Amino acid sequence: MPKAIEVNNLKKSFGELQAVQGVSFSAEAGEVLSLLGPNGAGKSTTISMLSGLLAPSDGDASIMGHSISREPLLAKSALGVVPQDIALYPDLSARENLDFWGKMYGLRGGALKTRVGEVLEIIGLSDRQKDKVGTFSGGMKRRVNIGAALLHKPKVIIMDEPTVGIDPQSRRHILDNVKLLNSQGMTVLYTTHYMEEAEELSNHIAIMDKGKIVAMGTYRELIQLVGGQTRIDLSVNIEKERIIPAWKTVEGVSQIDSTNGTISAIVTDSNLVLPKLFETAAKLNARITSVEIKEPNLETVFMHLTGKALRD
Amino acid sequence: MRIFDLTLKDLTQILRDKKSLLFLVAMPIVFTLFMGFAYRGNSSDENADTRIPLAVVDPEPESRLNKMLLSRLDSSDTIRTVHLSEADAIESLRKSEVAGVLVIPVGFSEQAEAGKEAQLKLIAQASSSEGQSLYQLLRVPISQLMSAVEIAQISAENNANEFAPTIELAWSKWEVQSQRSLVRVEQAAAQETSDWAGGNPYNQASPGILVQFAIFGLVTSAQILVQERKSRTLQRLMTTAMRPWEIVAGHLLAMFTLTFLQTAMLVIFGQLVLSVNYFREPLGTLLVSVALGLWVASLGLLIGVVAKEEQQVILFSMIAMFLFSALGGTWFPLEAAGGAFAAIGKLLPSAWAMTGLQNILIRGLSLSSTLLPAGILFLYAVGFFGLAVWRFKKV
Numbered sequence: 188m189p190k191a192i193e194v195n196n197l198k199k200s201f202g203e204l205q206a207v208q209g210v211s212f213s214a215e216a217g218e219v220l221s222l223l224g225p226n227g228a229g230k231s232t233t234i235s236m237l238s239g240l241l242a243p244s245d246g247d248a249s250i251m252g253h254s255i256s257r258e259p260l261l262a263k264s265a266l267g268v269v270p271q272d273i274a275l276y277p278d279l280s281a282r283e284n285l286d287f288w289g290k291m292y293g294l295r296g297g298a299l300k301t302r303v304g305e306v307l308e309i310i311g312l313s314d315r316q317k318d319k320v321g322t323f324s325g326g327m328k329r330r331v332n333i334g335a336a337l338l339h340k341p342k343v344i345i346m347d348e349p350t351v352g353i354d355p356q357s358r359r360h361i362l363d364n365v366k367l368l369n370s371q372g373m374t375v376l377y378t379t380h381y382m383e384e385a386e387e388l389s390n391h392i393a394i395m396d397k398g399k400i401v402a403m404g405t406y407r408e409l410i411q412l413v414g415g416q417t418r419i420d421l422s423v424n425i426e427k428e429r430i431i432p433a434w435k436t437v438e439g440v441s442q443i444d445s446t447n448g449t450i451s452a453i454v455t456d457s458n459l460v461l462p463k464l465f466e467t468a469a470k471l472n473a474r475i476t477s478v479e480i481k482e483p484n485l486e487t488v489f490m491h492l493t494g495k496a497l498r499d
Numbered sequence: 500m501r502i503f504d505l506t507l508k509d510l511t512q513i514l515r516d517k518k519s520l521l522f523l524v525a526m527p528i529v530f531t532l533f534m535g536f537a538y539r540g541n542s543s544d545e546n547a548d549t550r551i552p553l554a555v556v557d558p559e560p561e562s563r564l565n566k567m568l569l570s571r572l573d574s575s576d577t578i579r580t581v582h583l584s585e586a587d588a589i590e591s592l593r594k595s596e597v598a599g600v601l602v603i604p605v606g607f608s609e610q611a612e613a614g615k616e617a618q619l620k621l622i623a624q625a626s627s628s629e630g631q632s633l634y635q636l637l638r639v640p641i642s643q644l645m646s647a648v649e650i651a652q653i654s655a656e657n658n659a660n661e662f663a664p665t666i667e668l669a670w671s672k673w674e675v676q677s678q679r680s681l682v683r684v685e686q687a688a689a690q691e692t693s694d695w696a697g698g699n700p701y702n703q704a705s706p707g708i709l710v711q712f713a714i715f716g717l718v719t720s721a722q723i724l725v726q727e728r729k730s731r732t733l734q735r736l737m738t739t740a741m742r743p744w745e746i747v748a749g750h751l752l753a754m755f756t757l758t759f760l761q762t763a764m765l766v767i768f769g770q771l772v773l774s775v776n777y778f779r780e781p782l783g784t785l786l787v788s789v790a791l792g793l794w795v796a797s798l799g800l801l802i803g804v805v806a807k808e809e810q811q812v813i814l815f816s817m818i819a820m821f822l823f824s825a826l827g828g829t830w831f832p833l834e835a836a837g838g839a840f841a842a843i844g845k846l847l848p849s850a851w852a853m854t855g856l857q858n859i860l861i862r863g864l865s866l867s868s869t870l871l872p873a874g875i876l877f878l879y880a881v882g883f884f885g886l887a888v889w890r891f892k893k894v
């Protein structure tokens with residue numbers, strides 16, 4: 188039995204920029220594999236190569252055993268792609284859109300009609316099927332965007348950040364859809380920069396940064412990478428830039444970075460390190476306004492591996 | 500099959516846009532009517548006699564050769580004769596009322612028949628092109644007349660009674676001959692300069708607007724390609740099992756279908772409402788329409804590939820329309836413009852479409868006369884298509 192997805196040393200350069208620098212991973216049939224990474228990590232570029240939109244600069248990949256470079260049509264037929272941007276016809280209704288994409292995947296007649304009805308049920312838009320997609324909310328468009336990739340019951344589905352910028356309700360709906368599809372036997376490659384989504388959905392997670400996979404494994408395996416280290420989120424009443432260099436030199440701090448208002452530090456033992464952080468702050472006449480000690484999560488893992496915070 | 504599904508989707512989108520009906524149906528019909536009125540308005544000018552005026556001094560109108568020559572000249576397409584006395588004729592020439600004076604000397608007919616030297620005299624303005632043309636135009640009938648005389652003389656050598664019937668026969672043969680060999684060129688040239696619309700002002704307006712609006716229709720139909728790219732559905736199409744050439748073919752077919760339907764509508768409108776006789780050669784009309792549709796569709800493909808925004812599609816389509824219409828002779832016949840303008844214009848695909856249609860409508864030619872125009876349009880279609888595919892591959 189071939190692997191559902193097999194990616195082998197895939198590379199892509201845009202001129203000088205090496206967007207994807209030799210990525211390898213694989214997914215067994217029936218699993219959910221998440222590709223987790225910050226903006227610009229190269230997730231979409233990797234997916235574009237898998238779905239036949241970009242020719243790889245080097246390396247190869249296969250879908251259900253069909254090489255994307257040697258048997259592109261077979262690979263594409265086994266694959267449903269949900270692009271990061273909504274790719275639908277706004278002047279056609281939801282049903283007309285699904286109808287059209289079904290035809291593009293070779294469905295016809297009664298089979299097409301039945302399947303479009305099923306997909307409308309799955310994405311929860313049966314009652315709005317006659318309305319033009321252009322009049323839909325962002326979340327509803329995202330659901331149709333997913334629906335269009337499901338019509339031909341693909342063995343493998345690739346979703347590129349399907350929950351970006353939508354309301355919590357639609358997001359919940361989409362995550363439940365992913366679980367449902369997976370329970371029906373579909374292999375899912377799910378890219379996201381939300382670690383909670385990766386944690387909730389995936390059997391395996393590949394963490395990607397700057398065109399490379401920096402770690403890969405089950406959630407547990409990844410957490411173990413940080414080796415019992417803890418993350419502390421702190422806020423201070425002076426500029427972060429003044430205090431970060433000082434804290435960086437404190438013994439027991441392995442990584443430190445800041446996003447938005449907060450400073451995150453990965454530390455070996457919070458009981459030992461925390462008093463030292465307060466001491467250092469006092470020397471700079473800074474007051475710590477909030478402290479939060481967090482159990483290790485994917486965020487901790489990402490920071491541990493890259494020195495950067497993942498959150499947006 | 501999937502190609503047709505894509506075509507059908509395009510057509511649904513285009514026709515759902517209310518503007519399309521305005522651009523594809525209402526505007527060309529209104530413009531055809533308007534242009535027809537415009538041509539009719541100044542058709543008194545266009546119908547004016549543009550034959551070259553020639554004064555004829557004919558002191559013996561009853562003698563045989565004089566009669567024969569003048570009956571030919573009086574019915575000429577290219578020369579307009581005015582019968583005057585020699586003094587008046589010279590005066591007319593001086594005032595430039597005529598371009599030349601043909602003097603038939605007294606006793607011309609008699610002397611010529613007797614085999615003696617008899618000379619006609621042409622006084623023309625050597626400096627004017629009309630004067631030059633007169634010399635050329637008169638040379639043919641006069642030399643034909645003289646050779647008819649010679650033939651008659653030969654057959655009258657034994658029997659003088661043979662002279663009259665032979666000269667009549669010879670002369671009438673020349674007449675038929677000259678009509679047969681020269682008729683096409685003369686007719687085409689003559690009608691296009693004097694009454695190029697062939698009697699019906701819509702013979703120019705209808706095919707002209709038809710060609711112009713076939714291009715103008717791209718304003719809406721080529722939008723689809725840009726929308727397809729901007730909405731990222733083109734990318735999505737490429738992730739399905741559609742091959743790239745199928746995607747291109749589907750869009751091309753949509754633009755062709757639309758252009759062809761528009762052309763068919765305008766042909767039927769022209770035929771039934773404006774009495775423009777497209778159905779005189781139905782196959783020829785069909786052939787030119789199909790070739791025109793193919794060329795316009797591939798032009799649309801090129802515009803759709805080059806344009807980045809919907810606004811650019813409108814801009815490029817308008818530029819193409821003005822360029823191909825004005826230079827290609829859809830507004831006025833290229834023959835009327837003349838010079839380098841006409842020489843360049845004649846090479847354009849729009850001009851070939853006009854030539855094809857007007858061969859049927861105005862020049863009264865048959866199906867075979869549309870083969871070359873249609874063939875050239877087809878080659879243009881292939882060329883534009885190649886250009887579009889080449890651009891498409893680059894992006």
Ligand SMILES: Nc1ncnc2c1ncn2[C@@H]1O[C@H](COP(=O)(O)OP(=O)(O)OP(=O)(O)O)[C@@H](O)[C@H]1O
Pocket residue numbers: 201204206224225226227228229230231232233271348380
């Ligand atoms: N067509 C392109 N031409 C040039 N550079 C590109 C192109 N597509 C992507 N890139 C660059 O490649 C890098 C990776 O981009 P990519 O879209 O794969 O990231 P991503 O992980 O999907 O990010 P995001 O979360 O923002 O979607 C970025 O630096 C991006 O600017």
Ligand SMILES: [Mg+2]
Pocket residue numbers: 230231232271347348
């Ligand atoms: Mg992306």
